[in-house]
Amino acid sequence: MQALEELSADLGYALQAKGWQLALAESCTGGMVAEAVTAVAGSSAWFDRGFVTYSNEAKVDMLGVPTELIQVHGAVSEQVAKAMAIGALQHSRAQISSSVTGIAGPTGGSLQKPVGTVCFGWAIRGLPEKSTKLIVETRHFDGNRAYIRQQAASYVLTGLLNLIETAGD
Template identity: 45%
Template sequence: MDDLMLKDLAGQVGVALAGQGLMLASAESCTGGWLGQIITSIAGSSAWYERGFITYTDISKREMLGVSGKTLEQNGAISREIAYEMAEGAITHSHAQVAVSVTGIAGPDGGTAEKPVGTVCFAWLMKDGLARTEMRYFSGSRESIRREAVAVALQGVMDLLQGIPPMTA
């Protein structure tokens, strides 16, 4: 998915959020702010994008988002549990009603047999408690993995707002 398609998808997310009077917060690890960059490339996104957190290290996840050290120890940073806690922290530490989080291994190094390069976990959360998590496996270069993660994150926000059930991974 190219930048134009990502920007178009971000625009659709904005229309959906604004139409429901909702604000979005993002919490990113492996995408390093790319999600926030695509969102803020949309003119007027301040009407529906409240803030973004770039939490690349475990300590930043704990300090900025309140992710539990115990959860990190038990599940690792690349897990649905951490993605959920990141989204929960984004809601808690913002004025947004909707949050999306992304944590993964974009490579080219860092993968294991259990969590190979391309493993990315997502969470989407609404302040009212409606939540989804998902684990995906992408292949390709570091850039392509990150680009696909941004696309899935944005599409997941749309799905959450539309009440579409999560895909099974």
């Protein structure tokens, strides 16, 4: 697994090449991705803001996630990850965002959503002629709480890099 700081530096170069800024919406990673991003010197040129929305209320208040989505699908769901990524764009000046919500454990899991279940969202702000591009995905990571959170943070950054590489100018 590539180090978070190295991934963040690569992300910074990619964002600067596009002239884009980034916004993050984090739940289970608790700001770990934002910490890695801001460890890169000069990140203020490409990192707009981060939202640590650990509680359901924070997701609703700070990102505009509809309460009904959380009630119907749960906070750890692709529907909520999608709404978080969109909310991060709507509440920032960024052109690209990512969200992460999951169960890092060791408690909180269920048969349907075991510990290590993490949902991700990535969004690129739509231009006037096209709609916002959205990607959502669920992954299952193994390991203890710290390792699950680290894997999730790494996956956020890798997903952002992949999305930027495939985005048109």
